[in-house]
Amino acid sequence: MMILACNANRTLANRICDHLKLSPVKADVRRFADAEIYVEVLDNVRGADIFVVQPTAAPTNDHLMELLIGIDALRRGSARRITAVIPYFGYARQDRKSGPRTPISAKLVANLLTIAGANRILTLDLHAGQIQGFFDIPTDNLFAAPLFARDIADRFVPGNTVVVSPDIGGVVRARLLAQRIGAPLAIIDKRRPQAGLSEVMNVIGEVEGKVCILVDDIVDSGGTLCNAADALLDRGATAVCAYASHGVLSGAAENRIEASRLTSLTVTDSIEETNGHGPKLRHVSAAPLIGEAILRISEQRSVSSLFA
Missing domain, CATH: 3.40.50.2020 (Rossmann fold)
Structure with missing residues (x-):
């Protein structure tokens, strides 16, 4: 089990690592001069069960792209399983057509994450529970x-x-x-x-x-x-x-x-x-709750029993 912290909320990622008694994966997450995002994973992740911690809060598009590129880097590094840990799921309020010719952006984001290479999603208090159905991969929605x-x-x-x-x-x-x-x-x-x-x-x-x-x-x-x-x-x-x-x-x-x-x-x-x-x-x-969920997912144990 390994934790990769992107830039959106390193404080939370470090708290999760402290709860799990792990050190975060070494990675270079930065931007080129023209603001293109670059992610290089410096540790060996071949065969790893890796969790990428990245809420997609403002600036939403930057943080979303950072997450997608990070997932792609891990997939190409032969990680065994990649779980996108998204404590705050941006675009969740666009979960239905609110009028003619309007998007369902939450579904689009779900597609992007899946195509990028995520094998599982872990999030906290989705705005609408039915967003779990937008994914064709396992999705765990934690409650605060x-x-x-x-x-x-x-x-x-x-x-x-x-x-x-x-x-x-x-x-x-x-x-x-x-x-x-x-x-x-x-x-x-x-x-x-x-x-x-x-x-x-x-x-x-x-x-x-x-x-x-x-x-x-x-x-x-x-x-x-x-x-x-x-x-x-x-x-x-x-x-x-x-x-x-x-x-x-x-x-x-x-x-x-x-x-x-x-x-x-x-x-x-x-x-x-x-x-x-x-x-x-x-x-x-939320670090103890998310950390415990990560541990249970990695050990193939029940997550829902956290809320029994």
Whole structure:
């Protein structure tokens, strides 16, 4: 078993290596003067079971190409099996035709990874579970719920919390967390007039006098969580804390969250922590979860039992 760390999130890759007590594969991942990407694997990988750690966060296209080229280099180096470990799967929100003559980019990315030579995919909290079906190779989708459940247990008094889904599409994710911590479930009925904008319509469930735990997979602009926090507090919630698997935090998202009525936002380190150091922003590491999944895949053991 070997770990290759590309450039998108070396901090997470090193944490995974520390968990597994491994040293990362030596490789030269750089760019030529014209910005073309070059990957040279310096260690012998012939016959190796190798895991390439590379989230495809911004700059998404650069990181995706880096991953594809790295996989190709390993395939040509005669690696026995190549698993693409993609903690944050870019283009996952383009998982269906949203209108006439629009792409399904998540399927295109799946095809690219397979053709490049990936034998398996390991990712964390896909935006839509059906994306697993876009691949013709085994795909493991991990869930951040166990990480969040442990953090919530350390921070909040049992029996005084309610887990809230910020939209109808996130109900399954919120219910999974609610079951883990033994809390009731509430749902925000949300209308999205256009991409990047959301308008809260109604709150389904009892939130008065409770600490609300908002749970989502991606926080991008932050508008959905901020609007949801306003709606919950206006309906009698005592505090609103948010948990999201992937802190994209594009544009002015961090400032928006700091100025909001949210008490805190907790994200994993699936995306490199290049920004996001405000007092309301917290991080939990997904490295132990991903590292354990990598070990189980390499040893041909069950991954799903991690979430039993």
